[in-house]
Amino acid sequence: MNLALPILVPALPALGAAAGLATGKRFPGLARPLAVLPVAVSAVLAVVVAVQLGTGQSLDAATRLTPTGGPDISLALHLDGFSVLISLLVGLVATLVQIYSTAYLKDDPRYPSYAALVSLFTAAMFLVVYSGDLIVLLVGWEIMGICSYFLIGHHWETEDARSASLKAFLVTKLGDVPFVFGIFALGADAGSFRVTDVLAAATEGRLGHPTLIALLLLGGVAGKSAQFPLHTWLPDAMAGPTPVSALIHAATMVAAGIYLVARLMPVFLLSAAALVVLAVMAAVTMVGSALCALAQDDLKRVLAYSTVGQLGYMAGALASGDRDSAVFYLVGHGVFKALLFLTAGVVIHAAHTNSISAMSRMPGLRKRVPDAYWAMGIGLVALMGLPPFTGFFSKESVFTAAEHAAHGEALTRGVGPASAVPEAAGWIVLVTACLTALLTAAYSTRMWLVAFHGRAAGEPAAAEAAAAPAAGAPYSPEIDEADPATAEPAAMRWPLWVLAVPAMGFGLLGLRDDWLPSLLDGGSLRPTVTTSVLGTGLALAGILIAYAAWRTAGARQAARPAAEGAPADPGRLLLGPVYRFAQHGFGVDRLYSALFVRPTAAAARLVNFLDREVVETYVRGAGTGANALGWLVRRAQNGNAQAYLNALLAGAVLLAVLVAVGS
Amino acid sequence: MHLVYPAVLAALLFSVGVYGVLARRNVVLVLMSVELMLNAVNLNLVAFDAWLRDAVHAGQALTLFTITVAAAEIGLGLAIVLLVFRTRRTADVDRLTVLGDPSEAAPDAAAAEPEGQAA
Numbered sequence: 001m002n003l004a005l006p007i008l009v010p011a012l013p014a015l016g017a018a019a020g021l022a023t024g025k026r027f028p029g030l031a032r033p034l035a036v037l038p039v040a041v042s043a044v045l046a047v048v049v050a051v052q053l054g055t056g057q058s059l060d061a062a063t064r065l066t067p068t069g070g071p072d073i074s075l076a077l078h079l080d081g082f083s084v085l086i087s088l089l090v091g092l093v094a095t096l097v098q099i100y101s102t103a104y105l106k107d108d109p110r111y112p113s114y115a116a117l118v119s120l121f122t123a124a125m126f127l128v129v130y131s132g133d134l135i136v137l138l139v140g141w142e143i144m145g146i147c148s149y150f151l152i153g154h155h156w157e158t159e160d161a162r163s164a165s166l167k168a169f170l171v172t173k174l175g176d177v178p179f180v181f182g183i184f185a186l187g188a189d190a191g192s193f194r195v196t197d198v199l200a201a202a203t204e205g206r207l208g209h210p211t212l213i214a215l216l217l218l219g220g221v222a223g224k225s226a227q228f229p230l231h232t233w234l235p236d237a238m239a240g241p242t243p244v245s246a247l248i249h250a251a252t253m254v255a256a257g258i259y260l261v262a263r264l265m266p267v268f269l270l271s272a273a274a275l276v277v278l279a280v281m282a283a284v285t286m287v288g289s290a291l292c293a294l295a296q297d298d299l300k301r302v303l304a305y306s307t308v309g310q311l312g313y314m315a316g317a318l319a320s321g322d323r324d325s326a327v328f329y330l331v332g333h334g335v336f337k338a339l340l341f342l343t344a345g346v347v348i349h350a351a352h353t354n355s356i357s358a359m360s361r362m363p364g365l366r367k368r369v370p371d372a373y374w375a376m377g378i379g380l381v382a383l384m385g386l387p388p389f390t391g392f393f394s395k396e397s398v399f400t401a402a403e404h405a406a407h408g409e410a411l412t413r414g415v416g417p418a419s420a421v422p423e424a425a426g427w428i429v430l431v432t433a434c435l436t437a438l439l440t441a442a443y444s445t446r447m448w449l450v451a452f453h454g455r456a457a458g459e460p461a462a463a464e465a466a467a468a469p470a471a472g473a474p475y476s477p478e479i480d481e482a483d484p485a486t487a488e489p490a491a492m493r494w495p496l497w498v499l500a501v502p503a504m505g506f507g508l509l510g511l512r513d514d515w516l517p518s519l520l521d522g523g524s525l526r527p528t529v530t531t532s533v534l535g536t537g538l539a540l541a542g543i544l545i546a547y548a549a550w551r552t553a554g555a556r557q558a559a560r561p562a563a564e565g566a567p568a569d570p571g572r573l574l575l576g577p578v579y580r581f582a583q584h585g586f587g588v589d590r591l592y593s594a595l596f597v598r599p600t601a602a603a604a605r606l607v608n609f610l611d612r613e614v615v616e617t618y619v620r621g622a623g624t625g626a627n628a629l630g631w632l633v634r635r636a637q638n639g640n641a642q643a644y645l646n647a648l649l650a651g652a653v654l655l656a657v658l659v660a661v662g663s
Numbered sequence: 664m665h666l667v668y669p670a671v672l673a674a675l676l677f678s679v680g681v682y683g684v685l686a687r688r689n690v691v692l693v694l695m696s697v698e699l700m701l702n703a704v705n706l707n708l709v710a711f712d713a714w715l716r717d718a719v720h721a722g723q724a725l726t727l728f729t730i731t732v733a734a735a736e737i738g739l740g741l742a743i744v745l746l747v748f749r750t751r752r753t754a755d756v757d758r759l760t761v762l763g764d765p766s767e768a769a770p771d772a773a774a775a776e777p778e779g780q781a782a
Contacts (some may be wrong), residue, residue, distance in 0.1 A: 632762045637763055637764040638760060638763045639759075639760025639761060639762050639763020639764070640756070640757050640760050640763070640765065641695075641756055641759070642684075642686075642756055642757060643683055645684060645685055646685055649681065649685065
């Protein structure tokens with residue numbers, strides 16, 4: 001294959017970003033083509049690369065970048081089924097998001113820099129996916145982190161956006177510290193940073209400290225993919241523009257952690273402890289985030305918590321030793337979550353609020369945005385996992401993987417021995433995945449019903465009051481200048497349908513072994529009867545429970561028409577006393593603030609005190625002491641010549657007396 | 664004549680000069696006191712010259728030098744005093760303190776300045 005093609009894929013958006021940043025101020029007309037074209041061409045090139053590579057092949061090319069004295073750092077490409085598949089997802093979603101943004105941020109004065117950052121981010125993600133060298137991968141990984149920081153803080157006029165971007169940056173960097181050490185340890189043990197060498201070393205058992213390496217790497221994965229201890233940044237990251245949420249915080253960047261584990265699966269299979277840790281992390285993330293999603297009032301926060309939970313599914317699949325189903329889930333989820341976020345953007349534009357309870361008070365929202373209404377329906381059904389949508393097949397493959405792992409016959413697809421996966425990991429993942437399937441269906445249904453099927457009997461509520469969110473709920477508003485009265489431009493509508501097609505049909509590719517699975521490790525991704533009955537049943541049960549709760553809540557509210565403020569919220573009814581905690585993410589933020597933020601702030605205040613009051617006292621003392629001496633001497637110089645002469649005479653007499661006495 | 668007479672006279676003259684320099688306020692009188700001190704020195708030079716019977720009369724020669732220098736000095740000094748009196752309208756030594764440290768001498772300078780301007 002011509003090497004220029006895979007090199008151009010990450011290079012083009014990066015060049016586009018540089019050009020966009022350079023010309024943004026002077027030629028604002030160029031910003032749109034410079035944003036869309038390079039990314040679109042890259043997406044096409046990614047398709048060409050995928051077709052040329054074919055199935056079951058892999059491509060490696062490297063040139064030594066710099067000698068380090070230890071393992072060399074090389075600019076390496078490593079293409080196989082996983083990387084080309086994910087690059088297709090990145091290309092598709094990034095192109096659509098750029099097109100969508102041209103309309104969504106039409107009147108934004110900072111659009112050129114925004115578009116350039118999105119392009120740069122896309123380039124970094126391509127780099128991570130294509131890179132065959134762990135250090136180069138790390139470079140892309142960190143560029144994504146900084147782009148995410150800038151894009152979350154796009155509306156830096158608001159306090160929310162500023163603190164959210166800082167939080168996202170700090171929390172992901174917290175995970176990246178162990179990650180860097182994990183990469184160094186891996187490179188030192190394997191004697192090379194090249195992915196192929198590392199994998200060969202892992203297969204031959206030449207790694208000295210697999211558990212340590214795997215656990216260190218999991219730190220970075222937890223930060224980037226928003227898994228349990230480090231997940232808190234993702235819901236707050238919704239303060240960024242909605243297309244950014246779609247691209248970065250749902251479809252691609254958060255998937256980088258999962259991709260990395262899938263890429264280095266043989267290393268993780270060497271350590272049962274790391275797999276159990278991953279399983280527990282995934283389990284806590286899945287159930288916790290699903291409960292939180294059920295209690296959120298902000299449309300984007302519901303989707304954010306849902307993303308956290310779905311990433312938990314992927315981590316669970318990885319903990320069960322099956323990277324094929326994890327990547328299958330990753331791609332399917334990337335498509336339908338991007339779809340959901342883009343529709344959420346349309347709905348938010350139309351309703352002029354993020355709050356679903358406020359949307360429920362708006363008459364005729366459904367008719368106002370029919371595209372978004374149906375596309376969001378498709379996305380939610382895919383998220384719930386009803387057949388034959390994407391979510392069904394990918395979720396079934398995770399179920400199957402967990403079930404096999406629980407029986408001690410993990411589907412490692414020839415990457416490692418089945419016995420490498422502990423049964424406990426399988427059980428943990430299986431049980432929590434079932435519970436989460438139920439909860440996912442429930443919160444999806446709740447969101448759909450509350451947002452679009454509220455009191456449709458058009459009440460003449462004042463627009464200002466209608467747009468107010470429910471009191472006390474965490475809320476990530478976005479500055480949005482769009483006029484809610486005009487219909488969305490076409491650029492915001494047709495990308496929805498482009499994404500809706502794979503959201504419906506992508507899962508079918510897993511049915512035949514010579515379609516999607518042959519691109520991956522080759523095992524079957526077909527759902528088994530037990531798990532599909534179980535999964536579909538749980539999803540249906542979740543839908544029914546949420547529907548029943550919605551009806552009950554609606555009936556109760558009709559009985560008490562006085563309670564104007566509270567809409568019929570099935571989440572409040574279902575969660576009962578837990579609702580308050582779940583709404584605030586189970587107080588994890590408050591816990592972190594008590595454990596880390598406040599001690600750090602107190603230490604900073606102490607250092608400040610020591611500097612200002614102790615160190616500076618000495619510095620000031622040196623100044624004031626010299627000043628006081630000078631003041632004394634200045635007193636003598638009063639300008640009276642006779643006073644000087646008096647002093648002179650006194651001195652002379654004194655000297656004379658001293659000489660006379662001394663001699 | 665015994666040496667003690669001119670020596671005591673010179674010491675008295677010098678003391679009167681020192682007193683005048685330190686205590687008089689008028690600049691002209693201060694200059695005159697300086698002349699007294701110089702002449703006390705001259706007296707000493709001549710007296711010791713005679714007492715020691717110096718062959719080359721270095722003391723008397725030096726006295727001539729001193730007288731010349733004193734004449735020049737008094738000319739210069741009176742010229743300065745005249746200028747100061749013209750600009751400041753005063754010849755009091757303890758009111759001419761503008762060359763002192765400004766922050767300490769500020770009240771004096773402020774008091775002296777308007778007077779000079781007004782005149």
